[in-house]
Amino acid sequence: MDLSLTEEQIMIQDMARKFAESELAPVAAQLDDTRDQTLFLKNLAQLTELGFMGLNIKAEYGGVEAGSVAFSLAITEIARACASTAVTTSVTNMVAEVIQAVGNEAQKRKYLPKLCSGEYRAGxxxxxxxxxxxxxxxxxxxxxxxxxxxxxxxxxxxxxxxxxxxxxxxxxxxxxxxxxxxxxxxxxxxxxxxxxxxxxxxxxxxxxxxxxxxxxxxxxxxxxxxxxxxxxxxxAVAVGELAGGRIGIGSLALGVGLAALDYAKAHIVERKQFGQALSNFQGLQWQLAERYTEMEAARLLLMQAAYTKEQGQPFGMAASMAKLFATEHANKACYDALQLMGGAGYIKEYPLERLARDVRVTSIYEGTSEIQKVIIARELLQNI
Missing domain, CATH: 2.40.110.10 (Butyryl-CoA Dehydrogenase, subunit A, domain 2)
Incomplete structure (x- = not known):
């Protein structure tokens, strides 16, 4: 089994990461405070110029045609910096995919280029x-x-x-x-x-x-x-497209969870108590080990769901499993990362307070965790 990414997927992931680090991360806290729509739309417009609003849309309609795996990778990188930008990007891609999947040729030619080019700011x-x-x-x-x-x-x-x-x-x-x-x-x-x-x-x-x-x-x-x-x-269209949206939200949660863990990891290396760095304490090491392992498992579940979708195979249960696991464990990652930060994690000056708030809704929208369990159980039991 080959789990490596293609050159195109790596390029899109790197492009998303660089943009997120240079443009989104520096203003994420400001946007959380001010909800500056002008700045927010400016960032969205730049993402559109880079092709991120039509990642799984055919080139003939103005899309990148990079596939679901690339979409998942991009949303994760964007969410590491700004969950608000990531959710808007995810939903706009989902709207475009609905039109591509069930729209007639005239509808696709009229609306998809406008979504992919930024003439339409969002869907x-x-x-x-x-x-x-x-x-x-x-x-x-x-x-x-x-x-x-x-x-x-x-x-x-x-x-x-x-x-x-x-x-x-x-x-x-x-x-x-x-x-x-x-x-x-x-x-x-x-x-x-x-x-x-x-x-x-x-x-x-x-x-x-x-x-x-x-x-x-x-x-x-x-x-x-x-x-x-x-x-x-x-x-049936709604149900099918929600399954694809769950890959997006699971990927978003993964990005937020990883951002929280990365920040907390750096903090415990620098922070000293009892005469030594917090990172020397085995209890904290084990917390990091467990949470990063869960995030890696979430990544693999998301990649499997995205790949299955890309191959045109039934992917609903895989998407529900990926969203359930990624969002629940990303919530856990953010709260444990905040705990590792101690009192600093509770202070708005540091990003953990925002990340913990941003991640909470991921286990609610695009189908709650409870609904994902219903879907998974139904799939498991339907042939018995």
Whole structure:
């Protein structure tokens, strides 16, 4: 089994690392404090110029066509510096992949180059609602056919990049009489369409620079050409694309966890107590050994899931396993790293306080850890 990376994958990983170290890391704390959208969008624009908004999109549509493994590597490196930037990058790539997977040729040629080039600043993935979180089939937003149009009414919650995304992929019920999850369709909707209003940015625990908004649809009229894929078949699209998104969020968590451990490791080498460096104490050495081992295991799970997806094979269970393990152990890594820092870890002057806040949501969004366990168990038991 060859676990080595290709030259292209190494190049993308190195490019992401260098950009993260030079451009993102120096301003991550500032963005967490100020949520400076101008600075945030400037960084996103630079990432777009480097090709990071279309990593798994075909070159004919303006993408890099580097594959899922390269995507995972890039998100990890970006997240080492700034989780807010990483989540926006991940979601925009996910939106582009939805359009590539189920859009018709006209939709792909119209929207993908704009996402990959930065003409669209970001894409929004409009699935979650107040009654449809872990159970997305319970959504209430409806799209009613009216002549050659659909009229969308409803609200979506917790939409990453809601305040500046220029295009949304939106799920809505098109057949209320169908069984739960069977009458849902997928639409591509430009953000400046009449009837769309964006709620205020949520006050979040972490990843503060990346805005999270409610998106309201009030008699939002879109042409029939906005429908992606077959009518009433959109739920399967959502489920499939969420699996790909889990690779992104697992990779993000890995990056944050590694950043926390690297900082704590350097700290205990320098910090002295009882007449010697903290790194000389076996208890702390073992903590580092355990957490780094878990992060390496997370990396391998993510690589397996990404490679399986890249090969066009079923990857849903692998993605759920990777996200479950990576996010839970990244949380543990951040909290143990903070503990290794002692009182300094609790002070905002040091990055551990921010990293611990940023990592917490990774075991919640794109499917909670509990939902990942449900998916994994269902796959394990379905053939018995």
């Amino acid at each position: 929004g993935f409009c699935l979650t609602e107040a009654t449809a979180g872990s159970d997305p089939a319970g959504m209430k937003t409806q799209a009613v056919k009216d002549g050659d149009d659909y009229v969308i009414n409803g609200s979506k919650l917790y939409i990453t990049s809601g305040s500046f995304a220029d295009v949304f992929v939106v799920w809505a019920v098109t057949d209320p009489s169908a069984k739960k999850g069977k009458g849902i369709s997928c639409f591509i909707v430009e953000a400046d369409t009449a009837g769309i209003t964006i709620g205020k940015a949520e006050e979040k625990m972490g990843q503060k620079a990346s805005p999270t908004n409610e998106v309201h649809f009030d008699n939002c009229r879109v042409p029939a050409s906005a429908l992606m894929g077959a009518e009433n078949k959109g739920f």
